[in-house]
Amino acid sequence: MRREIPLLIVFVFGIFMMFQYFVPHRVSSDIYQELNNWTIIIGIFTMVIGIGSLLSVHYSRIRFKEDGWWYSIVTIVAMVGMALVGLIGGVNNDLFLNLYRFGLAPVTSTMFALLAFFIASAAYRAFRARTVLSTLLLLAAVVVMLGRVPVGEFLTNGLPEPLRLSKISEFLLYVPNTAAKRAIYIGVGLGVAAVSLKIILGIERTWLGGDGGK
Amino acid sequence: MVDQATLANVFWFTLAAYLTLSIFSFLYKDNPFYRLAEHLIVGLSAGYWIAILWHTSLKDLWLYPLVDNSVALFSGDFRAVEIWRLSLNVIPGVLGLFMFLRFFPKIGWLSRWPIAFYLAISAGVSLPLYLQSFTVEQMRASMIPLTGNPWEIFCNLIVIAGTICGLAYFYFSMEHKGLVGGMAKFGVWVLMIGFGSTFGYTVMSRISLLIGRFRFLIDWCTLVVNYFK
Numbered sequence: 377m378r379r380e381i382p383l384l385i386v387f388v389f390g391i392f393m394m395f396q397y398f399v400p401h402r403v404s405s406d407i408y409q410e411l412n413n414w415t416i417i418i419g420i421f422t423m424v425i426g427i428g429s430l431l432s433v434h435y436s437r438i439r440f441k442e443d444g445w446w447y448s449i450v451t452i453v454a455m456v457g458m459a460l461v462g463l464i465g466g467v468n469n470d471l472f473l474n475l476y477r478f479g480l481a482p483v484t485s486t487m488f489a490l491l492a493f494f495i496a497s498a499a500y501r502a503f504r505a506r507t508v509l510s511t512l513l514l515l516a517a518v519v520v521m522l523g524r525v526p527v528g529e530f531l532t533n534g535l536p537e538p539l540r541l542s543k544i545s546e547f548l549l550y551v552p553n554t555a556a557k558r559a560i561y562i563g564v565g566l567g568v569a570a571v572s573l574k575i576i577l578g579i580e581r582t583w584l585g586g587d588g589g590k
Numbered sequence: 591m592v593d594q595a596t597l598a599n600v601f602w603f604t605l606a607a608y609l610t611l612s613i614f615s616f617l618y619k620d621n622p623f624y625r626l627a628e629h630l631i632v633g634l635s636a637g638y639w640i641a642i643l644w645h646t647s648l649k650d651l652w653l654y655p656l657v658d659n660s661v662a663l664f665s666g667d668f669r670a671v672e673i674w675r676l677s678l679n680v681i682p683g684v685l686g687l688f689m690f691l692r693f694f695p696k697i698g699w700l701s702r703w704p705i706a707f708y709l710a711i712s713a714g715v716s717l718p719l720y721l722q723s724f725t726v727e728q729m730r731a732s733m734i735p736l737t738g739n740p741w742e743i744f745c746n747l748i749v750i751a752g753t754i755c756g757l758a759y760f761y762f763s764m765e766h767k768g769l770v771g772g773m774a775k776f777g778v779w780v781l782m783i784g785f786g787s788t789f790g791y792t793v794m795s796r797i798s799l800l801i802g803r804f805r806f807l808i809d810w811c812t813l814v815v816n817y818f819k
Contacts, residue, residue: 378699378702381703381706382702382703382705382706383706385703385706385707385710386706386709386710386713387710388710389707389710389711389714390709390710390711390713390714391714392714393710393711393713393714393715394714394717394718396714397715397718397719398718410678411711412711413651413652413682414681414682414685414707414711415707415708415711415712416647416651417647417648417651417652417682417683417686418682418685418686418689418704418707418708419708420643420647420648420686421685421686421687421689421690421704422686422689423639423640423643425689425690425692427636427640430632430636444625447625447626447628447629448629450626450629450630450633451629451630451632451633452633453633454629454630454631454632454633454634454637455632455633455634455636455637455640456633456637457633457637458633458634458636458637458638458640458641459636459637459640459641460637461637461641462637462638462640462641462642462644462645463640463641463644463645466645467641467642467645467646472641474602475634475638476638477602477606478602478603478605478606479605479606479609479630479631479634480631480634480635480638481606482606482607482609482610482803482806483609483610483613483627483630483631484631485799485802485803486609486610486613486614486803487613488796488799489796489799489800489802489803490613490614490616490617491796492793492796492797492799492800493617495789495792495793495796496793499789499793509778509779509782510782512779512782512783512786513782513783513785513786513789514786515786516782516783516784516785516786516787516789516790517786517787517789517790517793518790519790520786520787520789520790520791520794521790521793521794524790524791524794525794545787545790547745548783548786548787549787549791550745551745551748551749551752552748552752552780552783552784552787553783553784553787553788554749554752555748555749555750555751555752555753555756555780555784556752556756556780556781556783556784556785557784557788558728558731558732558749558752558753558756559752559753559754559755559756559757559759559760559777559780559781560756560781561724561725561728562724562725562728562729562753562757563757563760564720564724565720565721565723565724565725565726565728566721566725568716568717568720568721568724569716569717569720569721569725571713572712572713572714572716572717572720573713573717575709575710575713576710576713576714576717583705583706583709584702585702
C-alpha cells in the first residue's frame, strides 16, 4: 500500500503521458492539459511548504536573537508586503510593478553582473595552461572574449579577414562549439529518456525515500 | 533613456541605485549593506512569486472554479453545478494537501502520492520530448551535406566529426583504445574548445550586464541632477 500505490500512479500516468504525445486527438490533448494543470496546482501547494519553511527559519532566528536577526525582519516584512501588494492590488498595479522594476530586477541583474568578477578570478585559477586540454580551453575562451569586443577587432585589424579575432571567434562559436553541444545534447536526450523510463517502470525508486519506501 | 525627473521617479531610481551599490559593495567584503539587500531580495522575490502564482495559476485554474461549483452545490442550485469540473478540481487539491502530511510521521507516506503524480507527469512528458528535441533533432541537424565551397565543407566536416567523436568520448562501454581511443581524444579536444567558447561567451554576457548596471547608475545621477537643477 505504501509503495504499491505510488508506483502504480507513476506507471499509469507516466505511460499515458508518454503515449499521448503520439495521439493528435482533442480528447488526448484535453486530458494532457488537465493533468498539466494538476501538476501546476500541486506545485503551488509545495511552494506553500517552501514559504512556510522560509518563515519558520526566519522566525526562529528572530525569536532566539541569532546573529544578524534583524535581517530576518527585513525578509519577512518584504515578503509579506510584496505578497499583499500583489494579492490585493493585482499584478498590474503600479506599486507592485515598481517594486519589481526598482527592487527585484536591479538586484538580480547586479548579482549576475557581479559574477563577471568572480568568473574572472575563478578562470585565473582554473585555466592556467598546464595541459594541452586546459590550454585549448584557455585559448578558445580568450579568443571568444577578445573577438566580441572592439579591442579585439582593433588588435587584428591589419591581418587578412579570416585571421581576425572576430572571425575566429565566430568560427569557434559556430563550428566546434556546435559539435560539442550536439554531442552533449544527444547524450542528455538519451539520459533523460533512460531515467524517465526507469522511473515509470518502477526500477528507479529512490524518490520513495531512503529505504525505497519500505 | 532617462525617465521624467519627478519626485516619485527620483525615489524609485534612488532605491534601485542604493540596492545596486549595496550588491557591488560585496566586491570589497561581506558587509551590512550587502546583507540587507540580500535579505530584502529574498523576501521580495518570495512575495512576488506568491502574488504571481495566485493570480496566474491558483485562482483561475483551481480556487475560483472550485468555490463557484461548491457554493452552487451547497446552495441547491444544481443546474449551475459543473459536477465534472468540480470533481476534477478536488483531485489536485486533495493531492496538494497530501503534501502537508509529511509533517505527520504516521501518515507521512501519503505525501508520496502527489510526488508520484508529479514524477509521472514529468517523466512521461520528458521521455518523448527530450528524445525528439535533444536526440533526434540534433542527429538530424548533424546530417549536413558536404557540398559548397571548401571552407563550408571543412566546417561541416568538423561539426560531423566533432559530434561523433564527442559522443565517442562519452561512450564508456568500450575501452578508449585504438580507433575509439583516437576518436575520444579528438572528441575531448572539441569538447574543450566548446567549453572554452561557451565560457568566453558567458563572461561577455555578464560584462554586458555589468555595463548595463553602470549605465543605470549614470541615468540615476542624471535624473537626480535634473530634478534638483
